[in-house]
Amino acid sequence: xNSLVLAATIGVAFGWTLERAGLGSAKKLIGQFxxxxxxxxxxxxxxxxxxxxxxxxxxxLGIIDLGQIYVPETxxxxxxxxxxxxxxGFVVAGLCPGTSCVAAATGRGDGVATVFGMFMxxxxxxxxxxxxxxxxxxxxxxxxxxxxxxxxxxxxxVLMIVLIALGGFGIAERxxxxx
Amino acid sequence: xxxxxxxxxxxxxxxxxxxxxxxxxxxxxxxxxxxGASGAFASTASGVVHAVSPSTAAANFYFSRYLxxxxxxxxxxxxxxxxxxxxxxxxxARLAGRLGARVERGxxxxxxxxxxxATAGGAAMGLGAVFARGCTSGQALTGGALLSVGSWLxxxxxxxxAYTAAPLLRRAWQ
Numbered sequence: 001x002n003s004l005v006l007a008a009t010i011g012v013a014f015g016w017t018l019e020r021a022g023l024g025s026a027k028k029l030i031g032q033f034x035x036x037x038x039x040x041x042x043x044x045x046x047x048x049x050x051x052x053x054x055x056x057x058x059x060x061l062g063i064i065d066l067g068q069i070y071v072p073e074t075x076x077x078x079x080x081x082x083x084x085x086x087x088x089g090f091v092v093a094g095l096c097p098g099t100s101c102v103a104a105a106t107g108r109g110d111g112v113a114t115v116f117g118m119f120m121x122x123x124x125x126x127x128x129x130x131x132x133x134x135x136x137x138x139x140x141x142x143x144x145x146x147x148x149x150x151x152x153x154x155x156x157x158v159l160m161i162v163l164i165a166l167g168g169f170g171i172a173e174r175x176x177x178x179x
Numbered sequence: 180x181x182x183x184x185x186x187x188x189x190x191x192x193x194x195x196x197x198x199x200x201x202x203x204x205x206x207x208x209x210x211x212x213x214x215g216a217s218g219a220f221a222s223t224a225s226g227v228v229h230a231v232s233p234s235t236a237a238a239n240f241y242f243s244r245y246l247x248x249x250x251x252x253x254x255x256x257x258x259x260x261x262x263x264x265x266x267x268x269x270x271x272a273r274l275a276g277r278l279g280a281r282v283e284r285g286x287x288x289x290x291x292x293x294x295x296x297a298t299a300g301g302a303a304m305g306l307g308a309v310f311a312r313g314c315t316s317g318q319a320l321t322g323g324a325l326l327s328v329g330s331w332l333x334x335x336x337x338x339x340x341a342y343t344a345a346p347l348l349r350r351a352w353q
Binding site: 003004005006007008009010011012013014015016017018019020021022024025026027028030032033034038039042043044045046047048049050051052054055058064068069070071072073074075076078079080081082083084085086087088089090091092093094095096097098099100101102103104105106107108109110111113114115116117118119120121122123124125126127129130133135136141143144145146147148149154157158161169 | 189190192193195196197198199200201202203204205206207208209210211212213214216217220221223224225227228235238239240241242254256257259260261262263264265266267268269270271272275277278279280281282283284285290293294295296297298299300301302303304305306307308309310311312313314315316317318319320321322323324325326327328329330331332333334335336337338339340341342343344345348349351352353
């Protein structure tokens with residue numbers, strides 16, 4: 001299949017699942033940060049667990065070659081700082097870039113505004129980025145994964161994340177169950 | 180016309196997450212890459228800058244990266260993927276009776292204030308996503324599942340900042 005047709009098809013499935021989970025709704029998303037609705041955590045971590053375990057077992061069984069999958073490179077400082085700014089924007093907007101597109105596509109004006117703001121933010125940051133090129137390219141670590149950073153095997157890290165996530169799901173259910 | 184009927188409730192978050200994880204896994208296996216969202220914004224921005232001022236785009240290391248492929252950023256993988264996201268979301272909402280024009284906001288803010296906040300929040304996320312090389316899709320989901328250290332730092336940073344900012348923004352939401 002043409003790679004762009006495949007991209008659009010994967011996108012349709014992605015948008016469909018986000019909408020089904022209710023992640024096109026800012027009021028639902030924002031519940032995560034006031035601990036009234038932990039859907040964001042549950043959906044995100046179930047998805048990460050599923051894909052992580054899928055990649056782990058498919059590569060272990062020799063069905064896929066891990067070297068053929070593009071892993072985002074690590075830049076410690078910029079990614080941590082970028083995450084901090086992003087997190088504040090997330091609470092102000094109530095939506096993230098992907099879910100703002102779901103919100104916009106389902107008729108929400110706040111989704112359209114978030115998409116517009118996101119676009120202006122990327123455009124403006126991009127225009128001024130040459131002045132901050134040193135900061136942008138600082139602390140590069142290349143392809144750097146948790147097993148390397150923690151000096152543990154791939155399987156051990158996968159197991160640790162599964163256990164942490166299961167514990168997190170249990171805590172999430174207790175928090176939501178509070179009167 | 181959309182027939183008036185009660186909106187169906189949202190799906191179970193764990194099943195939705197597993198479905199989302201399978202979509203991400205399918206993307207890894209079929210295309211060798213994960214999901215993304217902010218990259219499509221960057222690609223589109225590069226196209227706009229190139230259309231307005233080709234020399235500015237060419238001289239800018241961030242935009243020129245997206246223009247390497249013959250200055251056709253509209254034919255970027257992520258742009259097609261994100262267009263698909265909008266179609267899939269619309270279809271899902273249409274079939275569940277959840278479409279409708281509205282502005283979701285907290286009870287104490289007006290719609291115009293909400294729209295200004297949404298725009299400002301979007302702009303902040305744009306700034307953060309450029310430096311982080313991705314957002315909740317490209318870093319948290321994709322890099323998270325592939326155990327990239329930078330992706331997990333992004334998630335920790337984003338959640339820490341969000342929980343710190345949330346009490347200050349209570350008026351906007353509660």
